[in-house]
Amino acid sequence: MPRLALTTNYAVAHAAKDSDVDVIAAYPITPSTPAAEKLAEFAANGEIDAEYIHVESEHSAASALVGASAVGARTFTVTASQGLIYMSEVLYIASGLRLPIVLGVASRALSAPLSIWGDMHDIAVLRDAGIVTYFVSSAQEAYDTVIQAFKVAEDPRVHLPAIVDYDGFVLSHVTEPVETLEKEEVLKFIPKKITWNTLNPKNPISMGTVGEPDWYYEFKYQQQVAMENALKVAEEVDEEFGKVFGRKYGVVEPFMMEDAEVALLAYGAHAGTARVAVERARKEGIKVGLVRLKLWRPFPVPHLKKLFDGISVVGVLDRAMSLGAPRQGPVALDLMAMYASDPSSAPKMASYTIGIGQRDVRVEDILYIINQLAEFAKGKEIPERTIPIGLRE
Amino acid sequence: MSLIEIRWHGRGGQGAVTASEIVAKAAISQGKYAQAFPSFGVERRGAPVEAFTRIDDKPIYIRSKIYEPDIIVVLDPTLLGPQLAQGLKENGLAIVNTDKSPDEVRKLLGRDDVRVAVVDATKIALETLKRPIVNTAILGAFVKVTGLVDLEKVLEAVKEKVPPRTVEANLLAVKRAYEEVVAG
Numbered sequence: 001m002p003r004l005a006l007t008t009n010y011a012v013a014h015a016a017k018d019s020d021v022d023v024i025a026a027y028p029i030t031p032s033t034p035a036a037e038k039l040a041e042f043a044a045n046g047e048i049d050a051e052y053i054h055v056e057s058e059h060s061a062a063s064a065l066v067g068a069s070a071v072g073a074r075t076f077t078v079t080a081s082q083g084l085i086y087m088s089e090v091l092y093i094a095s096g097l098r099l100p101i102v103l104g105v106a107s108r109a110l111s112a113p114l115s116i117w118g119d120m121h122d123i124a125v126l127r128d129a130g131i132v133t134y135f136v137s138s139a140q141e142a143y144d145t146v147i148q149a150f151k152v153a154e155d156p157r158v159h160l161p162a163i164v165d166y167d168g169f170v171l172s173h174v175t176e177p178v179e180t181l182e183k184e185e186v187l188k189f190i191p192k193k194i195t196w197n198t199l200n201p202k203n204p205i206s207m208g209t210v211g212e213p214d215w216y217y218e219f220k221y222q223q224q225v226a227m228e229n230a231l232k233v234a235e236e237v238d239e240e241f242g243k244v245f246g247r248k249y250g251v252v253e254p255f256m257m258e259d260a261e262v263a264l265l266a267y268g269a270h271a272g273t274a275r276v277a278v279e280r281a282r283k284e285g286i287k288v289g290l291v292r293l294k295l296w297r298p299f300p301v302p303h304l305k306k307l308f309d310g311i312s313v314v315g316v317l318d319r320a321m322s323l324g325a326p327r328q329g330p331v332a333l334d335l336m337a338m339y340a341s342d343p344s345s346a347p348k349m350a351s352y353t354i355g356i357g358q359r360d361v362r363v364e365d366i367l368y369i370i371n372q373l374a375e376f377a378k379g380k381e382i383p384e385r386t387i388p389i390g391l392r393e
Numbered sequence: 394m395s396l397i398e399i400r401w402h403g404r405g406g407q408g409a410v411t412a413s414e415i416v417a418k419a420a421i422s423q424g425k426y427a428q429a430f431p432s433f434g435v436e437r438r439g440a441p442v443e444a445f446t447r448i449d450d451k452p453i454y455i456r457s458k459i460y461e462p463d464i465i466v467v468l469d470p471t472l473l474g475p476q477l478a479q480g481l482k483e484n485g486l487a488i489v490n491t492d493k494s495p496d497e498v499r500k501l502l503g504r505d506d507v508r509v510a511v512v513d514a515t516k517i518a519l520e521t522l523k524r525p526i527v528n529t530a531i532l533g534a535f536v537k538v539t540g541l542v543d544l545e546k547v548l549e550a551v552k553e554k555v556p557p558r559t560v561e562a563n564l565l566a567v568k569r570a571y572e573e574v575v576a577g
Contacts, residue, residue: 362460
């Protein structure tokens with residue numbers, strides 16, 4: 001396995017190359033642009049046998065991939081921010097048509113005010129679109145997860161698009177070590193086989209027809225069933241990846257949770273900083289653990305319930321704000337909903353927002369949160385609102 | 394080896410970001426773990442820029458910027474001032490492109506508790522590259538005084554990173570600074 005120095009943008013481009021994608025359609029947008037450029041370079045140099053479609057917008061990029069996927073191509077794109085939400089109309093369609101398109105998203109804030117910097121407001125918009133959604137915490141994990149995402153998306157139990165989401169700049173532009181795989185071994189793991197319904201003159205079908213009131217509901221329900229299946233499939237695929245290539249992540253990743261009394265739930269790059277903070281807090285005698293959320297959609301309810309069993313307070317670190325909701329953090333809202341039918345088993349929960357518009361998140365910020373959680377565990381009242389970290393109020 | 398954190402200070406166009414990446418690349422090719430990243434601003438030629446490198450024997454999890462560096466590298470002497478040394482650890486190291494002496498630099502940084510290494514990277518760059526792009530020259534000094542990465546690996550990374558027609562001049566700049574750097 002070659003060990004390269006790659007940014008996460010380049011790592012996802014390499015992963016798409018090594019997955020032997022057939023069609024790429026991309027429109028450049030910061031901070032995902034270097035990934036689109038690298039893919040264009042691979043295509044231009046013949047390092048990848050793919051059609052690279054130059055489009056006039058992200059909406060067209062997603063549309064081109066819907067067409068390509070509908071005739072059986074393995075398809076890939078990268079985008080971020082306004083580009084992702086511009087795609088969103090078509091991505092809902094891709095999910096409804098059950099097309100296994102894979103996207104890399106270098107998550108970035110949404111306008112206004114204009115911000116080219118990272119946070120997860122963009123991916124939060126796509127939360128309900130019926131797309132299998134991963135968060136990653138390193139360039140290596142991004143590379144591995146793009147390959148896994150193709151296997152999950154193309155699994156007949158799933159047949160949904162998949163997104164590998166990585167923090168803009170804080171991951172997308174950081175150079176770090178990545179062990180890449182040979183295309184041949186990747187293709188043994190994800191063979192090129194059309195498992196989904198395609199447009200084929202030999203076996204004609206219609207796609208994207210009208211779903212009248214007596215059918216639409218069933219189609220949507222099947223997407224939900226596919227999402228539920230995706231949880232098990234994602235776990236299986238990660239296990240198998242681990243057996244073949246020696247790296248696995250889980251759909252959630254616990255750290256120092258065995259004897260934890262309070263816990264953090266974090267995702268993306270800042271879960272790494274949280275890990276360092278947990279190690280330091282442990283040295284100060286605080287029994288804190290960390291659960292890193294790797295798979296956001298479908299939400300890994302049984303895994304989280306098991307890990308949080310007996311935990312007194314969970315602090316959820318969100319990088320997006322669901323404005324006007326009972327708590328701002330989208331993952332915090334998921335966690336609240338998770339315990340709705342059985343509140344007696346729920347830990348107390350504190351919702352935090354961090355890294356909004358790429359306000360830097362320091363170990364000290366997370367230590368502050370951990371200390372607060374320890375006080376909440378002792379009975380201090382938890383605010384009925386999301387606690388902003390690093391904000392000038 | 395435990396975590397080493399390096400902060401690079403330059404001006405847009407001098408190659409601070411590329412230098413931060415070359416060091417990471419060299420460390421990674423030696424089997425170490427490393428991160429290199431820019432300060433993610435909107436870059437303008439001539440404006441002050443920062444870049445960051447972390448090196449460790451173990452995987453690196455922290456994702457914040459670097460506030461308490463072990464080493465600062467200053468590519469532009471006109472930036473020298475107490476603000477550059479902010480957070481620099483006691484007995485930390487400042488590697489500076491300047492024609493001044495280590496003691497004079499310590500005075501400008503307002504710190505007498507740090508080590509300083511100086512090299513006239515601008516002069517070297519003008520003589521080798523014929524342009525004041527000092528990042529490869531400062532790398533030679535960095536390799537010599539820190540010993541964190543091998544000269545050979547840095548030269549390999551420079552070859553991959555710089556425009557093909559400038560490879561020889563850049564390699565010469567690295568080697569000259571490696572010889573000419575003065576630590577004090």
